[in-house]
Amino acid sequence: MTISADLLRGYTDTIILRQLDGEDGYGYGISREVARRSDGVIQLKEATLYTAFRRMEENGYIRSYWGNEATGARRRYYSLTEPGRQKLTEDLAAWAQTRRVMDTLLESVPDRGQAYEFIQRAKEEADRT
Numbered sequence: 001m002t003i004s005a006d007l008l009r010g011y012t013d014t015i016i017l018r019q020l021d022g023e024d025g026y027g028y029g030i031s032r033e034v035a036r037r038s039d040g041v042i043q044l045k046e047a048t049l050y051t052a053f054r055r056m057e058e059n060g061y062i063r064s065y066w067g068n069e070a071t072g073a074r075r076r077y078y079s080l081t082e083p084g085r086q087k088l089t090e091d092l093a094a095w096a097q098t099r100r101v102m103d104t105l106l107e108s109v110p111d112r113g114q115a116y117e118f119i120q121r122a123k124e125e126a127d128r129t
Contacts, residue, residue, distance in 0.1 A: 003041055012044070062081060063081055064078050
């Protein structure tokens with residue numbers, strides 16, 4: 001089973017930022033780690049990955065630099081900036097809210113009023129953060 005590109009599209013940047021949280025990384029290494037951690041369900045294509053890198057670097061969320069490999073081709077590494085760390089925090093909070101709402105909407109709901117109340121509480125919670 002793979003996740004559709006439509007579902008993944010809104011979370012690509014967040015997935016990459018999360019991989020860079022704690023240590024710098026390079027394109028192929030990040031792609032390989034995402035595939036490994038998702039048991040192959042998520043495969044970040046090269047074009048998607050490098051488009052996201054460019055976009056996030058332009059937005060100031062990451063910075064890049066060339067590594068000093070002793071053998072093989074030089075790699076461009078990416079590191080998380082402070083604005084990138086803040087963006088990751090915001091994105092993770094948004095994901096938590098999205099997940100709660102989607103879980104509620106996709107579960108069997110005996111009382112539609114409960115779902116409406118839950119969504120209203122989630123919106124209010126999001127407005128507070």
